[in-house]
Every structure is written in C-alpha cells, then in structure tokens.
Amino acid sequence: MDAWVIVNPAAGRGWVGRLSGAILKAARERGARAFLTEGPGHAADLARQAPGGSRVVAVGGDGTVHEVLAGVAGTDKVLGVVPIGSGNDFARMLRLKKRPWPKALEHALFAPSRAVDLGYVNGKPFGAFLGLGFDAMVARKAFSAPPLLRGMPRYLYALALVLKDLTLPLARVEVDGKGVYEGPILLLSLMNAPTYGGGIPIAPMADPADGVLHGILAGRFSRLGVLGILPRLLLGRHLGHKEVRVYAGRRFAxxxxxxxxxxADGELLPPAASFQVELRPLGLLVVGEEEMPREGRPALAV
Structure with a gap:
C-alpha cells in the first residue's frame, strides 16, 4: 500500500499542531509518507502529487478534508480521515466512530475502502455539503470574529451581525432541469451528509451513497422568523415549517x-450570483465504517 498522510497543524484551533510530531512519527512507523501543511492550498497540492491508487489521509477537520478531497477527486485514490477538527461533518457522514487519534489513523490507513457520492459546484468538488445564503454569511462573519470568542458565543456574535442587516435575495431554483422555486431565499443547503455546522441535523434523510443531493430551502423569513426556527433546526424539527422545502436530485441550478x-464543507467560496451543482454518484473512494449504508463500487472518472 502506498499511503500519504497530510497533517494540518492549524486544525482543531491549533490542537493538531500540538500533536503533529507524534502523528507524523506514527504515520511513518506504519509505512506512510507524512507531511505537514504550510498554508491554505498546500494540502490539495500534496494530495494531487500522491500516486494513482494510493491512500491519502487528511488529519484535521472539514476544511482539511475539503482541501485533500480537491486533490483526489476524479482519481482512483482513496480518501481517509483522522477527524481532529471543530466541525467533522464529513467524518459523521462516513459514520466514523470516535476514536483516539492513533486508532483513527490505523483505521484510515488499513480499513477497507468504498465509494460515496461526490458533489461539484461550478466545477469544484465538495464532499458533505454546499451552503448558499444565510449560513454562509454567518460562517464568513464567524471567521472574522474576535479570537477570544469560541464555540456558541462566536456563532451568536456572527448571527447578530448578519441579522442586523439581513435582506433576502430573490432566486430561481431548478432541479434536474425543472424549475421548482422562484422567490426570496434565506438559505439553500445542498446536502450529501445529514449534518453540517458541527452536527446540526439539517437533512436527516441524506445518504452519501443514494445518488442524489437533498436540497433544504428556507424561503421568506423575517429576522424574528430566523430566531424562531433556530431551536427547531438544532433539534432537527424544522422540516415541517411552511417556508421550508425539500428537493432531491442530481443537478441543481x-x-x-x-x-x-x-x-462548501465549511470552506468559504467566492460570492456568486449563479451556481451550477452536480452530483456524481459513487464518484469518490473513502474509508468509512463497515455499517455505511451501501457497498461501494469503483470511483467514477471525471
């Protein structure tokens, strides 16, 4: 087995950096090549350099996985994950059990692989989810929040800033070539995974190997309406709201x-007025748990 382990020292708010020496040593003792990333984009570059058919392991959170995924998408390389980040929704999608990092590394290097669906937005790959609108606005504000704010206080700070000046854009949504919605949109989340935002169950029906993306659309919401639905969203009870719609398909425009x-996968994308989203069924080889919902087939070339 040819394996590359890519460690992001900034992941987990610096926690991975404190463990990086031990992780690199453990990976090399198991016969893998091991690398420490040096900045944004480096993980993707390293993953692209890994030889065909190799196993490429991302050590970090969703942002690290997103970068490594960009380097392996459309190939026969296998993506493994050691989830030590603040989000880890990609790891939840793969149903990876909580393990100490040495056991998680062992699993990522040696457990069997299978295939899951792979998303593309405007030609760029994503694994777990794509968020458009409000949740992405909150994410951008959270990235620039004072560093002393962590966890829920950081999120509430960003939420307050976004709500203060909230105006809803108008949008037209097509699913598999058919128009399904025109009007104001608070957010549209296109989900390959059931959760985003560190475990929020926005799409409990989503299955990463069912051949479709699930689109959760929140339409016309006031500021008070946003505050009112948040507790329901955190509990997974939002789908019955009159302004929440659910769509399933392979192509969203x-x-x-x-x-x-x-x-996408927690990483900010450039703002845009148009998004072309496509799902490529079983287009990504991964290391998950044995009880994942479907047996994988060879990844599709793209």
Missing part, C-alpha cells in the same frame, strides 16, 4: 438577483 455568500 440556482440563479440569484445578486452575488451571495457560499461555503
């Missing part, structure tokens, strides 16, 4: 009346 914020 979304056109806004202005550029809106977007994020």
């Amino acid at each position: 979304v056109r806004f009346d202005r550029a809106v914020e977007a994020h």
Whole structure:
C-alpha cells in the first residue's frame, strides 16, 4: 500500500499542531509518507502529487478534508480521515466512530475502502455539503470574529451581525432541469451528509451513497422568523415549517438577483450570483465504517 498522510497543524484551533510530531512519527512507523501543511492550498497540492491508487489521509477537520478531497477527486485514490477538527461533518457522514487519534489513523490507513457520492459546484468538488445564503454569511462573519470568542458565543456574535442587516435575495431554483422555486431565499443547503455546522441535523434523510443531493430551502423569513426556527433546526424539527422545502436530485441550478455568500464543507467560496451543482454518484473512494449504508463500487472518472 502506498499511503500519504497530510497533517494540518492549524486544525482543531491549533490542537493538531500540538500533536503533529507524534502523528507524523506514527504515520511513518506504519509505512506512510507524512507531511505537514504550510498554508491554505498546500494540502490539495500534496494530495494531487500522491500516486494513482494510493491512500491519502487528511488529519484535521472539514476544511482539511475539503482541501485533500480537491486533490483526489476524479482519481482512483482513496480518501481517509483522522477527524481532529471543530466541525467533522464529513467524518459523521462516513459514520466514523470516535476514536483516539492513533486508532483513527490505523483505521484510515488499513480499513477497507468504498465509494460515496461526490458533489461539484461550478466545477469544484465538495464532499458533505454546499451552503448558499444565510449560513454562509454567518460562517464568513464567524471567521472574522474576535479570537477570544469560541464555540456558541462566536456563532451568536456572527448571527447578530448578519441579522442586523439581513435582506433576502430573490432566486430561481431548478432541479434536474425543472424549475421548482422562484422567490426570496434565506438559505439553500445542498446536502450529501445529514449534518453540517458541527452536527446540526439539517437533512436527516441524506445518504452519501443514494445518488442524489437533498436540497433544504428556507424561503421568506423575517429576522424574528430566523430566531424562531433556530431551536427547531438544532433539534432537527424544522422540516415541517411552511417556508421550508425539500428537493432531491442530481443537478441543481440556482440563479440569484445578486452575488451571495457560499461555503462548501465549511470552506468559504467566492460570492456568486449563479451556481451550477452536480452530483456524481459513487464518484469518490473513502474509508468509512463497515455499517455505511451501501457497498461501494469503483470511483467514477471525471
């Protein structure tokens, strides 16, 4: 087995950096090549350099996985994950059990692989989710929040800033070539995974190997309406709201009346007014748990 282990020292708010020496040593003792990333984009570059058919292990959170995924998408390389981050929704999607990092590394290096569906937005791959609108706006504000704020206080700080000046864009949404919605949109989340935002169950029906993305659309919401639905969202009880719609398909086309914020797997994307989203069934080889919902087939070339 040819294996590359890519360690992001900034992940987990610096926790991975404190463990990095031990992780690199453990990976090399198991016959893998091990690398420490040096900045944004480096993990993707390293993953692209890994030889065909190799196993490429991302050590970090969703942002690290997103970068490594960009380097292995469309190939026969296998993506493994050691989830030591603040989000870890990709690891939840793979149903990876909570393990101490040495056991998680062992699993990522040696457990069997299988295939899951792979998303693309405007030609760029994503694994667990794509968020357009409000949640991406909150994510951008959270990135620039004072460093002393962590966890829920950081989120509430960002939420307050976004709500203060909230105006909803108008949008047209097509699913598999058919128009399904026109009007104001608070957010549209296109989900391959059941959760985002560190475990929020926004799409409990989502299955990463069912061949479709699930689109959760929140339409016309006031500021008070946003505050009112948040507790329901955190409990997974939002789908019965009259302004929440659910769609499933392989291709989504979304056109806004202005550029809106977007994020994929927790990583901010450039704002845009148009998004072309496509799902490629079983297009990514991964290391998950044995009880994942479907047996994988060879990844599809793209």
